[in-house]
Amino acid sequence: MAGNILLEVVTPEKIVVSETVQTVTAPGSEGEFGVLVGHTPFLATLKLGTLNFKDETGKVRAVFINGGFAETLPNKVTVLAESAERRCDIDADRCRLALERAQQRLESKENAVDFERAKRALARAQTRMSLAESRKMDGFQ
Structure with missing residues (x-):
């Protein structure tokens, strides 16, 4: 089925993503799931992981998700996440420090x-x- 859906990823602090996309793949707590336009409505819990989506131009984009909920409607996916960060906004140096602290x-x-x-x-x-x-x-954002 041709068409696009609205993807919104929201945290308590801000709207991380609000754009029209072709597909969404999310890290559900019961397993990864994909959404295309016209999908049957459902609610799902999300686990820590990566939410991928294909934008209107066909480029794959990614967002770090730290758990939350997803509401899927035939023309919209809304993600309410504890925290979320676009791949292009992640600071690798900060990640390295957080990784070292956690390991210590x-x-x-x-x-x-x-x-x-x-x-x-x-x-x-x-x-x-x-x-x-x-x-x-990969040069993706």
């Missing part, structure tokens, strides 16, 4: 370290770093 916390012998929180921080940093590095390799 996990290796720490201190009793006060919250290991679950440190694991989540490590997963966020790894996902963001991977996305930032893929920007260099």
Whole structure:
């Protein structure tokens, strides 16, 4: 089915994406899912990962998603995320520092370290770093 859909990715702080796209692929908590125009309406929880979309020109774009919810309608996908960042906006140096901090916390012998929180921080940093590095390799935004 030809046509485009409106994609909106929103965090508590800002609107990260609001544009017309051809396709959306999101990291659902029950598995990755794809959306084209005319999709059956549904709600899904999202896990930490990468939301990919193909813009109107056919270029693949990517957004880091730190969990949230997606509402899919036949002509619109709305993502409410705890945090989100376009691939082109990710600062690789900041990612590297966050990755190092998370690894140090996990290796720490201190009793006060919250290991679950440190694991989540490590997963966020790894996902963001991977996305930032893929920007260099493929030239996508």
